[in-house]
Amino acid sequence: MSDSFSQSLPPRKRTVLGEQLQPFAEKGELHLQHCGACQQWSYPPRELCGHCLADALSWQLCSGEGQVLSRIDLHNSFEAYFSEQLPWSLLSVKLDIGPVLYVHGEGQSGQRVNVKLQLDAASAPVFRAE
Numbered sequence: 001m002s003d004s005f006s007q008s009l010p011p012r013k014r015t016v017l018g019e020q021l022q023p024f025a026e027k028g029e030l031h032l033q034h035c036g037a038c039q040q041w042s043y044p045p046r047e048l049c050g051h052c053l054a055d056a057l058s059w060q061l062c063s064g065e066g067q068v069l070s071r072i073d074l075h076n077s078f079e080a081y082f083s084e085q086l087p088w089s090l091l092s093v094k095l096d097i098g099p100v101l102y103v104h105g106e107g108q109s110g111q112r113v114n115v116k117l118q119l120d121a122a123s124a125p126v127f128r129a130e
């Protein structure tokens with residue numbers, strides 16, 4: 001079923017830190033947290049750096065270039081929005097800058113992709129691989 005006929009929207013809930021991605025998604029600019037102490041990129045969003053535990057994380061514009069590590073296709077979902085669009089592909093993508101993100105998109109293991117931060121149908125921030 002295409003989006004134009006869908007009655008459902010994707011789940012809107014995000015974590016408190018995940019909500020901070022909203023203004024970047026509205027601009028279509030990929031931002032991830034970067035540590036000012038150890039210079040490592042971080043994902044998922046957190047209060048302290050996962051590498052050095054410094055509280056020096058800030059949102060920075062970054063590249064979404066990376067490589068698909070794995071892909072799964074969901075064939076069932078309890079969420080109406082997803083059940084209308086099955087199979088729903090999920091990729092784990094290792095960005096060239098370090099973090100691994102789980103994103104919706106097309107791609108196969110080993111393939112190069114570009115991860116974008118966009119708004120989904122519910123106007124919530126979501127990562128997608130192109």
Ligand SMILES: [Zn+2]
Pocket residue numbers: 035036037038039040049050051052053054
């Ligand atoms: Zn750090």
